[in-house]
Amino acid sequence: MNTKFSKFLVLFxxxxxxxxxxxxxxxxxEPEDEVTDEATxxxxxxxxxxxxxxxxxxxxGGLGDxxxxxxxxxxxxxxxxxxxxxxxALESNEIADYEPNIDQxxxxxxxxxxxxxxxxxxxxxxxxxxxxxxxFGGIDQFSAEPASNQAGLLFREHEAAYLAGVVAGLxxxxxxxxxxxxxxxxxxxxxxxxxxxxxxxxxxxTLGAKSVNPDVQVISLYVGDxxxxxxxxxxxxxxxxxxxxxxxxxxxxxxxxxxTACQERGALFIGVDADQYLTVDGSGDVMLTSVVKRVDQAVxxxxxxxxxxxxxxxxxTEFGLAEDGxxxxxxxxxxxxxxxxxxxxVDAARADILSGAITVGASRxxx
Amino acid sequence: xxxxxxxxxxxxxxxxxxxxxxxxxxxGTICERSGIVNIALEGMMLVGAFAGVVASMFFGxxxxxxxxxxxxxxxxxLIHAFASITLRADQVVSGTAINILALGLTGFLMEVIYGxxxxxxxxxxLLPLFSASPSGxxxxxxxxxxxxxxxxxxxxxxxxxxxxxxxxxxxxxKTTWGLRLRALGEHPRAADTVGISVTRGRxxxxxxxxxxGGLAGANLSLEQVxxxxxxxxxxxGFIALAANIFGRWTPGGSYGASLxxxxxxxxxxxxxxxxxxxxxxxxxxxxxxxxxxxVVLAGVVGRAVAPAAVGKPYEKG
Numbered sequence: 001m002n003t004k005f006s007k008f009l010v011l012f013x014x015x016x017x018x019x020x021x022x023x024x025x026x027x028x029x030e031p032e033d034e035v036t037d038e039a040t041x042x043x044x045x046x047x048x049x050x051x052x053x054x055x056x057x058x059x060x061g062g063l064g065d066x067x068x069x070x071x072x073x074x075x076x077x078x079x080x081x082x083x084x085x086x087x088x089a090l091e092s093n094e095i096a097d098y099e100p101n102i103d104q105x106x107x108x109x110x111x112x113x114x115x116x117x118x119x120x121x122x123x124x125x126x127x128x129x130x131x132x133x134x135x136f137g138g139i140d141q142f143s144a145e146p147a148s149n150q151a152g153l154l155f156r157e158h159e160a161a162y163l164a165g166v167v168a169g170l171x172x173x174x175x176x177x178x179x180x181x182x183x184x185x186x187x188x189x190x191x192x193x194x195x196x197x198x199x200x201x202x203x204x205x206t207l208g209a210k211s212v213n214p215d216v217q218v219i220s221l222y223v224g225d226x227x228x229x230x231x232x233x234x235x236x237x238x239x240x241x242x243x244x245x246x247x248x249x250x251x252x253x254x255x256x257x258x259x260t261a262c263q264e265r266g267a268l269f270i271g272v273d274a275d276q277y278l279t280v281d282g283s284g285d286v287m288l289t290s291v292v293k294r295v296d297q298a299v300x301x302x303x304x305x306x307x308x309x310x311x312x313x314x315x316x317t318e319f320g321l322a323e324d325g326x327x328x329x330x331x332x333x334x335x336x337x338x339x340x341x342x343x344x345x346v347d348a349a350r351a352d353i354l355s356g357a358i359t360v361g362a363s364r365x366x367x
Numbered sequence: 368x369x370x371x372x373x374x375x376x377x378x379x380x381x382x383x384x385x386x387x388x389x390x391x392x393x394x395g396t397i398c399e400r401s402g403i404v405n406i407a408l409e410g411m412m413l414v415g416a417f418a419g420v421v422a423s424m425f426f427g428x429x430x431x432x433x434x435x436x437x438x439x440x441x442x443x444x445l446i447h448a449f450a451s452i453t454l455r456a457d458q459v460v461s462g463t464a465i466n467i468l469a470l471g472l473t474g475f476l477m478e479v480i481y482g483x484x485x486x487x488x489x490x491x492x493l494l495p496l497f498s499a500s501p502s503g504x505x506x507x508x509x510x511x512x513x514x515x516x517x518x519x520x521x522x523x524x525x526x527x528x529x530x531x532x533x534x535x536x537x538x539x540x541k542t543t544w545g546l547r548l549r550a551l552g553e554h555p556r557a558a559d560t561v562g563i564s565v566t567r568g569r570x571x572x573x574x575x576x577x578x579x580g581g582l583a584g585a586n587l588s589l590e591q592v593x594x595x596x597x598x599x600x601x602x603x604g605f606i607a608l609a610a611n612i613f614g615r616w617t618p619g620g621s622y623g624a625s626l627x628x629x630x631x632x633x634x635x636x637x638x639x640x641x642x643x644x645x646x647x648x649x650x651x652x653x654x655x656x657x658x659x660x661x662v663v664l665a666g667v668v669g670r671a672v673a674p675a676a677v678g679k680p681y682e683k684g
Contacts, residue, residue: 062597064477064485091484093470093598194649221639224653228601229486230387230591231632234380238636241376253486257592281488 054079054303055088055110057101059117061226062091065253066279067272068295072116072139075299082300083307098123106131112306114139114299118197124150135311137302139295140197148313153298156320157197158204158360159353160291161248163328164270165208166349167289168246169216170342171268172209178337180266184243186217190235190258192226192251200362201250201272201291207360207367212345219244229257236261246270246288262286275329288338290329297325321353368644372637375516380636382521383591385622385629386528387412387583387600391607392614392621393528393535394579398444399616400539401572402552402676406462407447408580409604410469415440415581416588417473420595421480423490432490433524433585440581441574443469448573452566455680466604474597485597492593493522522590524582528622531579535618548572552674555681565681580604606660613663615671624663631656 054076058069076087088110090101098120105113106127114137115124121141128136128150136150143152168187175181189205191198206218219242221235232251236258239247247262248270249255255272262269263286271290276283298319305311319325328346331338352358361367391408398405418439423432443465450461474484481487497519503511539545547568550558555565587603588595606628613627614620635652642649 062484064483064597066485070485191649219640220642221636222649222653224650225601227596227598229594229596229599230384230587231601233591234384234633235636235639238376238380238633238640241374242371242640253596256486256594256596260593 052083052111052303052307053086053088053109054112054114054306055090055105056114056116056299057098057105057120058089058091059119059226060092060094060097061117061252062093063089065226066256066274066276067252068139068293069116070279071274071293071295072114072299075296076114076303078296078300079303079307083304085303085307095119099127102127106134111135112137112303114302115141116295117141118195135302135306135313137299139298142196142316146314146316150313151302151311152316153295153302154316154318155197155293155295155298155326156200156318156360156362157250157291157293157326158200158207158362159321160293160326160328161201161204161250162208162211162353162358162360163346163349164248164289164291165205165210165218166212166345167208167328167338167342168205168248168270169209169211169213170345171288171338172216172246173213174339174342177339178268178334180245180268182243182245184245185213185215186219186243186245188236188239188242188244188247189218189220190232190239190247190249190251190255191220191222192254193224194222196363198222198250199364201248203362203364203366204360205248205291208349211349211358223251223254226252226254228254229260231257233257233261236267237265240265240267248272248291250291256280259283259286271329277329277332284333287332288334289331292327292329294319294325294327321350368641371640372634374637375513377633377637378630379516379520380633381626381630382517382525383629384632385625386525387586387591387603388607388610388628389528389532389622389625390524390579390583390586391604392610392625393531393618394576394583395608395611396614396616396618396621397535397539397548397572397579398576399611399677400548400552400674401569402555402674402679402681403448403451403569403573404458404462404678405444405447405573405576406459406605406608407443407465407469408576408583408607409600409602410462410466411440411443411577411580412584412587412600412604413469413473413598414443415584416599417476417584417595418581419585419589420487420490421476423492423589424488427491429491429493429589432589433493433582436581436585436589437578438581440577440579440584442577444573444575444577444580447577448570451680452569452573455682458678458680470598473595477595477597487595489593490589493524493590495520495522496526522586524586524590527582528586532618532622539618549674552676555676559681559683565683569681583607606656609660609664612671612673616674627663628656628659631659 079085080087112135116139118140124138128147138152141152202220209216223232232254246268249258250272268288269286273293276290277287415436419432419436422435423429450456451458551568610624611621613624635655639652
């Protein structure tokens with residue numbers, strides 16, 4: 001190889017690397033903010049309430065997933081506003097990024113690090129003991145033996161999904177409600193990856209639907225990842241082809257493809273994590289409701305506990321309907337469409353779950 | 368149950384999913400026939416998908432989006448051509464660099480243009496060419512449903528892909544351009560001695576492959592989804608590369624192989640519908656298209672012989 005070429009290649013690769021890092025390291029509102037700056041200078045922040053710096057490592061869906069990564073960041077922003085905490089987000093483009101991202105934040109002097117997503121469980125279990133002075137919050141992570149500086153933050157998504165199942169199970173019978181509801185007693189579920197947190201949505205949704213409509217057929221399909229919108233769209237199309245008229249997708253960013261399918265073929269959609277009526281532009285015509293997971297609250301509460309010195313590690317905490325950690329979003333454009341029978345059934349189911357009369361199963365064994 | 372799996376939509380879905388693979392695979396074929404390895408198809412698709420959405424947003428017209436997608440893919444290809452032809456770089460290294468660059472560049476530009484990462488806002492999309500809805504009962508109604516789903520339910524680029532496959536096959540074997548292209552990949556020195564410019568021929572082939580990659584990206588972002596998502600190609604460029612090899616470096620073969628991969632994917636979706644009947648974990652179905660790729664490449668279909676000079680930089684002697 002001649003030297004001219006070698007120089008070119010080095011330049012080229014360096015450019016590629018910088019372009020990648022620029023994306024990887026940027027936080028939403030302060031793109032020029034370098035990790036190392038914060039680490040070395042320990043600046044005094046505007047509000048003197050706290051000198052805590054908190055950060056998060058996203059799952060591969062990354063920021064902008066309009067789902068749990070964005071929600072975690074929203075929790076950090078809440079902490080920034082209300083507690084004067086300095087915040088930061090590092091994105092993981094692939095699973096191999098988890099470890100280096102955590103190391104980078106730990107070495108940059110962050111006090112609290114949130115690792116977002118079930119897939120980061122093992123990495124968090126590995127890293128928490130290595131950095132005992134840092135608090136680790138693991139979103140969607142059940143740690144068998146959490147370290148004293150580690151807290152698993154889990155959600156009983158199945159409880160809220162159960163309510164969504166009640167809505168879908170009754171809606172698919174009510175052909176007068178909307179002309180997109182067909183005669184078939186079939187509803188659909190699109191999951192991202194077949195992993196426990198997604199399984200909870202599938203199981204809750206199915207149980208809820210069957211509780212009000214025992215003969216309903218719930219068909220569940222999996223995309224295989226959380227980013228492939230074209231694939232998620234195909235899955236939803238095949239569900240609609242099969243006769244499904246209400247589809248609930250718990251597939252992160254990929255789920256947006258399922259919304260497109262519902263709009264094209266005329267079916268109703270139930271969103272996930274955030275109130276997707278608000279986060280996905282132009283989805284109002286199919287968005288019946290969303291299964292909301294208050295990841296932002298869990299993140300905020302944890303940071304608050306650290307700031308106030310009340311943080312207790314070595315635990316796995318669950319947020320359910322009772323803790324307001326999960327819930328059902330408003331019906332928005334369907335407010336006047338959804339009949340009282342459905343809203344009453346949802347209220348009844350919620351009351352039963354809160355009183356303990358119903359315990360919603362979280363794994364397929366419960367089906 | 369079989370009635371529910373073998374539906375018109377299974378085949379329609381297979382054709383839809385085959386289209387981005389096929390366009391990129393044909394691009395790969397033309398590129399490799401000229402003697403240049405192109406593992407950068409993934410990156411060219413991604414940049415095309417992004418440029419298409421951005422242009423569609425600015426001009427409010429999806430066709431202008433397609434034009435920009437093609438241009439952007441070609442531009443990325445030009446980098447690959449410059450590195451591997453003019454600078455005689457290792458073509459695999461250059462291709463890898465372009466894939467990384469594409470991922471970073473699209474993510475970065477998304478922050479710049481949209482102010483947030485993840486996914487862009489929805490834009491004007493290309494809609495199906497014919498908008499009949501199949502109705503009617505009985506035997507003829509059923510036939511019409513099949514014919515409509517398979518042949519008439521698609522968006523424009525799906526039909527373009529079929530035309531490009533046919534035109535490419537014809538051009539490669541029936542035209543002077545095709546003969547010269549094949550000569551470049553088999554024996555560039557011989558081509559050079561009879562007065563064919565190796566540099567110019569290879570440049571044009573690489574740029575054409577980039578344009579096709581960009582078109583494949585436009586199919587994903589402007590036809591299938593209607594927005595751009597980071598890394599939305601999700602490895603399709605590499606499957607396309609396999610389809611090109613399986614298709615034995617011919618445009619028609621590439622299309623056929625892509626159709627097979629698309630069909631495998633459509634079939635795994637249909638099989639998932641019956642997970643409660645066929646009690647197999649969903650991961651098994653998701654694996655199907657990839658297992659097929661490996662099996663195909665491991666040589667079940669017989670040995671595929673690459674163009675003799677592929678991957679070797681040409682030095683004028």
